[in-house]
Amino acid sequence: MKIERAKRIAAGALLVIGMLAAASGAHAQRIAWDVMGAGGSVGSGNGTHAVSATVGQPIIGPTAGNLNTIQQGFWLPLSRTSSAEEQPRSQTTAMLANYPNPFASTTTISFRLPASGTVRLRVLDLMGREVQTIADNQAMEAGDHTITWDAHNAANQPVAAGHYLCQLEFQPTASLTGGPTRWTRMMQVRE
Structure with a gap:
């Protein structure tokens, strides 16, 4: 019973992957921006609060496939710590x-x-x-x-x-x- 269920799940997954591969070959994909996200925050363990923002996404290197190229990178958070004191x-x-x-x-x-x-x-x-x-x-x-x-x-x-x-x-x-x-x-x- 478990083996039959696993076979059905695997067959369904292969069908979905095949459909996605066929659809991705039908048209060219292009992302117009280098950064797909922006902003963020950094918590602090010493009772202060820090807010940060990103200044781009420097590229480490590309990962290329048959139809797509993905640029990998990382964020550089710049944070400023507030000096406002909180009362309990x-x-x-x-x-x-x-x-x-x-x-x-x-x-x-x-x-x-x-x-x-x-x-x-x-x-x-x-x-x-x-x-x-x-x-x-x-x-x-x-x-x-x-x-x-x-x-x-x-x-x-x-x-x-x-x-x-x-x-x-x-x-x-x-x-x-x-x-x-x-x-x-x-x-x-x-x-």
Whole structure:
């Protein structure tokens, strides 16, 4: 069975190669450009980013067949390394997650604040309707925080099983403009 399948595959491959060879002999092939690609980038392992471009494709030598000649070469990347310093993400934005997820009765919502400020933490359904406000303009210091949600709505009724959105709005104390808003999806299941 395997031998028959291998024979059919080999016969098909030979048929395709024969068709390509016949088609390539029917007309002359010519590539008008020496370089078929341009651009590129080079990564760096030391935390910097480098962008590079190519300056042509110097030819090493040709490879010739019956109908085609292929010029082989290589790219010469010229790169400039950026000197811009990046701040770690945890120092520039508020982080938000919950665990366990999915959850049955309670979930712990964890977040990291880059600075002192006020926090508004809400749970919404997928239609955007507010289910529960867990923290409303509560003053908090910079750092890691956790709050437990018991899967009840504002009327202290258990919420239905399903998907919910947790929204964290953060207003840094030292800023006149609004801070970042972060979302995470939570899934409540029944035991």
